[in-house]
Amino acid sequence: LAADYLIIGGGVIGCATALELSRRGARVSILERGELGRESSWAGGGILFPLLPWDYKPSVTALVMHSLGLYGDWIAALQADTGINPQYVVSGMLVLPEFDGARAAKWCAAHGVELQRVKAASLLDSPRGEEALWLPGVAQVRNPRLMQALRLCLVGRGVKLVEYAEVQAFETRKDMVAAVTTSRGKFSADGFVIAAGAWSSQVLGGMARGLPIVPIRGQMLLYRVDPGTLGQIVLKNGIYLIPRMDGHILVGSTLEESGFDKGTTAGAHDQLRGAASEILPALKNLKPIMHWAGLRPGSPDNIPVIDRHPGFSNLYLNAGQFRYGVTMAPASAQLLANLIDGRTQPIDPSPYGFPAG
Numbered sequence: 001l002a003a004d005y006l007i008i009g010g011g012v013i014g015c016a017t018a019l020e021l022s023r024r025g026a027r028v029s030i031l032e033r034g035e036l037g038r039e040s041s042w043a044g045g046g047i048l049f050p051l052l053p054w055d056y057k058p059s060v061t062a063l064v065m066h067s068l069g070l071y072g073d074w075i076a077a078l079q080a081d082t083g084i085n086p087q088y089v090v091s092g093m094l095v096l097p098e099f100d101g102a103r104a105a106k107w108c109a110a111h112g113v114e115l116q117r118v119k120a121a122s123l124l125d126s127p128r129g130e131e132a133l134w135l136p137g138v139a140q141v142r143n144p145r146l147m148q149a150l151r152l153c154l155v156g157r158g159v160k161l162v163e164y165a166e167v168q169a170f171e172t173r174k175d176m177v178a179a180v181t182t183s184r185g186k187f188s189a190d191g192f193v194i195a196a197g198a199w200s201s202q203v204l205g206g207m208a209r210g211l212p213i214v215p216i217r218g219q220m221l222l223y224r225v226d227p228g229t230l231g232q233i234v235l236k237n238g239i240y241l242i243p244r245m246d247g248h249i250l251v252g253s254t255l256e257e258s259g260f261d262k263g264t265t266a267g268a269h270d271q272l273r274g275a276a277s278e279i280l281p282a283l284k285n286l287k288p289i290m291h292w293a294g295l296r297p298g299s300p301d302n303i304p305v306i307d308r309h310p311g312f313s314n315l316y317l318n319a320g321q322f323r324y325g326v327t328m329a330p331a332s333a334q335l336l337a338n339l340i341d342g343r344t345q346p347i348d349p350s351p352y353g354f355p356a357g
């Protein structure tokens with residue numbers, strides 16, 4: 001790819017896309033309004049799997065499963081290039097009731113995902129007698145470290161990171177984008193990729209053509225416990241606990257329509273805290289050490305847009321991965337780079353097209 005590409009937005013999707021294009025020989029720059037990787041991609045949990053994958057459409061499954069097939073090598077290459085360990089750990093996920101066991105079993109069998117019916121108490125240090133679902137192959141990464149590794153890897157490859165550069169307007173000529181105006185001046189390129197997460201429709205402004213990407217806030221709590229207190233991810237009624245290797249436990253999350261407000265609320269704090277102590281009684285007398293919120297790039301049915309803009313031949317989108325952007329990043333980057341490059345796609349890309357009308 002002997003061309004220049006400008007990526008707008010430096011979250012996991014923008015960085016993964018920049019990396020993929022750079023590996024294919026393109027000269028790439030990222031324009032980021034703040035600091036690289038400090039929005040949703042920092043705030044998220046880093047579970048590499050949908051929470052209840054059997055509840056989603058086949059196009060979500062296809063992208064997720066393709067991405068998971070790429071993940072191990074993607075992380076290994078990042079770690080080899082940078083020396084940073086993003087803590088990719090196969091910790092498994094335990095799903096406590098309520099769930100549709102028959103549906104889960106059918107989905108897992110169809111997609112080659114290991115599933116066991118277990119007693120919750122066999123894995124969780126609690127007096128629970130209830131039946132649970134155990135997905136031993138589910139992995140996680142530690143978001144801030146993944147973003148640090150991506151940053152270092154991009155810099156090492158000569159990708160230009162332009163931070164504190166907010167894209168404000170597009171300069172177009174016929175059906176092409178010629179340049180973008182930012183708070184740090186004007187930048188031109190051969191091609192442009194919008195990867196601005198929850199802000200993608202806002203960045204496009206009058207060129208958004210009804211792009212249905214909206215911010216959906218998620219609040220998280222962080223606890224500190226003795227390492228080993230919890231061995232696996234646990235999910236119950238939409239609330240999850242994610243144990244990190246060093247004894248931190250993340251608890252998430254809410255799904256809130258609150259515009260671009262990243263504030264936290266006492267209500268969500270209490271709700272998450274109550275649910276967390278119910279799942280893991282060891283948390284009952286502990287206070288969370290941090291509470292934050294991030295804005296997910298919400299999209300209908302969690303289906304992202306990975307496509308060329310219908311009105312501009314050198315403008316592309318990679319946005320709307322919603323609850324699973326960390327999971328979907330390697331595949332989303334590959335699909336977009338294949339589209340730009342004219343390569344055959346590994347999965348049917350049509351579900352991720354720019355929505356008509």
Ligand SMILES: Cc1cc2nc3c(=O)[nH]c(=O)nc-3n(C[C@H](O)[C@H](O)[C@H](O)COP(=O)(O)OP(=O)(O)OC[C@H]3O[C@@H](n4cnc5c(N)ncnc54)[C@H](O)[C@@H]3O)c2cc1C
Binds near residue numbers: 197320
């Ligand atoms: C609480 C929470 C928990 C989550 N848990 C998980 C999980 O367990 N697993 C999983 O796979 N996913 C999870 N997610 C979702 C995942 O974090 C997102 O899907 C993913 O981070 C989206 O990446 P992104 O690069 O599209 O967006 P972002 O990381 O938000 O990046 C977009 C970037 O664009 C920049 N930008 C915006 N406007 C402009 C502009 N005008 N000019 C220049 N730059 C601009 C922003 O500053 C930002 O850095 C979670 C999200 C949240 C909030």
